[in-house]
Amino acid sequence: MTDMIVVDKNRQSALAREAHRRLRIARAQVPLALAPATIKAEIGSTGLLEGPTLKKDGMELVIPLWDNHATFLGDINLLELFIAPGHAPSDSDWVAVWEDPLEFIAPFAETYTGAFTVPLEKLQPDGPYSFRYKVTFHHGGQDTSTPVQLVSDIIAPYELNEFPEPPRMTLTYAHVTEGNVDKFFGILPADRDGAVSVIYWYAKPPLPPEPEDIGAVSPPIPIEPGGQVPFSIDYIRGKDDGQFYIVYVLIDAHRNRSALSKYAIVDVTLGELPTDLQVPKIPVAAGGAVIDMETAAGTVLVEIDRYTGWKNKDEVHAKWGSIPLGVYHLGTEQGPVIAINVPAATMKADYGNVSIGEKDVKVEYIVKRGQVEFGPKEETVTVDFSIIGPPRPDPDPDWPDGPNPALLAGVVTGKTDPTKENQLLKGDEGENATFTFKLHTPAKTDETVKFYWNGVWVEEATHTVTTETGGEELPVNILWKYILAGQNGPEVPVHYTIGSPDIPESNRQKSLITKVTVDAIILRPDAPEFNKLSPVGWLNCDSLEGTDHAIVVNVPDLSMYDIEEGKVTMTWTAYAGRTGTTPIDGTAKEQTLTLGDPDVPATGFQWRIQPYATHIAPTYDPPDQIEANAVVTYSFKLVGETDVVTSIEAKAPVGMFASGACDVTP
Missing domain, CATH: 2.60.40 (Immunoglobulin-like)
Structure with missing residues (x-):
């Protein structure tokens, strides 16, 4: 019984194994399709191929390793790729991508990547295509993949148009x-x-x-x-x-x-917009004032009141006439007034080179935010840059206050030696000088020539044209007072201007400058002063000071002079008679002091004339001489100079008596 059970079980196992074998065989008989390729350029699973990728790389794809690939050493599998136009191609439409199939010799599975590329030209022109691949096995059998429907398009919108840029939006x-x-x-x-x-x-x-x-x-x-x-x-x-x-x-x-x-x-332009723009102001033209050349030589501003709704990136564009004045950029901190400078060259360019008298000029501005303009606001001013005489140069970089090169420099001569041009010598002290100039061309009646010495108008020398003609050489007299006021110097400037009643006085043309070496003004420092004069201006007994009965003289501040070794020489001279010029014998006193010594500060000091018996008492010698007069000076040399500088004289009448001689008892 037991043996029978064992036999039955063995038979059942054998039957089960046979059934499983038959099932495997049955299953293996079911045809398997080749796996679809993965196409890099395909957008999702739509079959649409991404144009930029296709254009750059071709159609890259990956074919999975197929089932039953060759594994026996030396066996060969073949791979072919095919493309056909359209989505329902006939057998004759298919075209091999490669001229010959690719061979894969076993064993190859571990190194197989499946990465292949269909060149772009195989997918051109744009349109629908089909793709498949075929595998030939080592035993000679073949299998073909299911066709894949694709659409190729590498042409961008508008690319084929004459102008490939799409129209503006x-x-x-x-x-x-x-x-x-x-x-x-x-x-x-x-x-x-x-x-x-x-x-x-x-x-x-x-x-x-x-x-x-x-x-x-x-x-x-x-x-x-x-x-x-x-x-x-x-x-x-x-x-x-x-x-x-x-x-x-x-x-x-x-x-x-x-x-x-x-x-x-x-x-x-978002936010609040520029509003309430105000009319520009030109302060130098306020009240209808005419802008002339003198005004143009200074500062001419266009002033604009700050407007409502300004932003720190706003731009103010102003114009003088038709000429832009540049761009004023508002900042984060904006004052109540925007000031824009008007260059002289801009005003001249707008007026032109022809003297036309007064001209109205429109001054305007706009506010730009980005490229949006607000305004304009404008004002009209009057300018007059008319001149007489020879025209100014063109171009004229020195306009408006530069000289006109056509107005030639004149020549200055002195009285001492008229052959020395543009030099005034020491001997010319106190004398007028002569300035000779060539009259401008053209010259018209009633036009005037004004002369300036060191920038000061020599009013008395003004010349009015009558019958003279342009080009004539004319002399004028320069009074000494103007030369004195101009002081010495190696290059004292002298020039003249021309004008007429028909043009603004400020538009007078200037000549070239004559540089004059002036050495005619002799330095004479301020006079010393007597310390004690009588109420009527005399030196008398009450003028004597100290136990030595000296006359005291105050010397002013000399610290502004570069005095050689600080040496200052004091001189006292007494003359017989109230107005006499004959020195009284033995009374003169001369003493050299050094600035900086005790009691001799450079900022001013006192000098004592004593002893009385020697220098003062002889001024009273009755009966022939009871009055005298005295002169005190100081003198020095400047460093680097050879001439002695002597002060202006201090003078006073001397009367050293009362009922008799002054009482000088100790």
Whole structure:
């Protein structure tokens, strides 16, 4: 019984094994399809091939290792790729990608990658294609994959047009403000050449060659049927005011991107706008004052009151006539007045080179925020740059206060030696000088010539033209007082101007300058002073000071002089008689002091004339001589000079008596 049970169990096991074997065989008879290839350029599972990837790399794909591949050493499997146009090709439409099949010699499974590339030209021209591959096994049998339907497209929207740039986007507003920013959007052209999405850029010029260098506003936006492109208000606000370019690219279903579109321009001015612009002011023309050449030589400003709604990036553009004055950039701190300088050359260029008398000039300005203009506001001023005589040079960089080279420099001569031109010598002290000049051409009756010595008008020398003709040499007298006021110098300037009653006095043309060496003014320092004079200006007994009965003299501050070794020589001279000029024998006193010594400060000191018996008492010698007069001077040499400088004299009558001689008892 036991044996029978064992036999049954063995039989059951054998039957089970046989059934499983038959099942495996049955299953193996079911045909297996080759696995589909993975195509890199395919967009999802749509069969659409991404154009940029296809154009760059061809159709890269991966074919999985097929079942029952060769494993016996030396066995060979063959692989072939096929492309056919259309999605329902006939057998004759299929074309091998390679001229010969690829061989895979066993064992190859561990090194097999399955990566292959179908060249781009096999998928051209654009359109629908089918792909399959075929494996030939080592025993000669073959298997072919299920065809895959693909669509090739490497042409971007507008690429085949004569002008590949898409047209500019239509904008709902060319000027965006607070009042319309929420209604601001773009509209794409009706013909979008198959595009399904759009990327746009919003940036200030200049744009870089590559849009990626700007940064798109957002990822691709699906194109709505009406072609509207919404703009981000927050993005626009974040970019502030200015003029902006809006450009875009169209993207088709194959992700081909068009060229950068033509740009649309929008001006953006958000927030409060510039309002309440005021008429410009030109202070030098206030009250109708005429701007002449003297005014133009100074500072001419266009002043603009600060306006409501200003921003720190606003620009003020002013013009003088038709000539721009440059750009004034407002800053973060803006004062109550904007001041714009008007260069003299600008005023001259607007007036021109012909003397036309008075001319009205429009002065105006606008405010620019980005490229949006507000204004203008304007004012009219009157200018007059007319002149007489020879025309000024052109160009004229020294206008308006430079000399006219056609007005030649004159010649100065002195009385001592008229052969020495433009030199006044020591011997010319106190004398007038002669200035000889050539009368301007053309010269007309009643025109005037004025002369200036060291910048001071020599009124007495003014010459009025009567019958003289241009080119004549004429002399005029320069009074000594003007020479004295001008002081010594190696190059004292002398010039003349020409004008007439018909032109503004400030428009007188200047001559070239004559430089005169003046050495005619002899230095005479201030006179010393007697310390005690009588109420009527005499030196008398009450003028004596100290136990030595001296006459005291005050010497002024000498610290401004560069005195050789600080040596100052004091001199007292007494003369017989109240107005006499004969020195009294034995009374003269001369003493040399050194500045800086005790009691001799350079800022001023006192000098005592004593002893009385020697220098003062002899002035009273009755009966023949009871009165005298005295003179005190001081003198010194300046460092580097040979001449002695002597002060102006201190003079006083001397009467050293009362009922008799002065009482000088101790």
